[in-house]
Amino acid sequence: MFKQDIKTITQVAGTFYDTIFNHPKDNVNKEIKSFVREFESNRNNREYGNLEKCIVLAQGAPDKFSSGTFLFDKKLNDVKEKLNNTRPTFTSLLEELETLKQV
Structure with missing residues (x-):
């Protein structure tokens, strides 16, 4: 991936700022x-390349x-099989819990 250095980015940002804010309003639309x-x-x-990649993926x-x-x-x-296999264990635990509550 292309990565720009800070100097280039600040130059582009400065040029953009000058283009937009330091010109008469008549020229703003043309400059934009x-x-x-x-x-x-x-x-x-x-x-175009990104669109081609999207088409291939689709x-x-x-x-x-x-x-x-x-x-x-x-x-x-x-998962269903594991749940069915653990059902007897939980049933017995619930029964033991009920008996403990009664005591």
């Missing part, structure tokens, strides 16, 4: 449009979803 155009041109069509999503639901069902069945 120019700034936005320059900003978009410096991005080197990253949005096309692979159904396969991942079906395998994910299979794993979810398997885990859910395992």
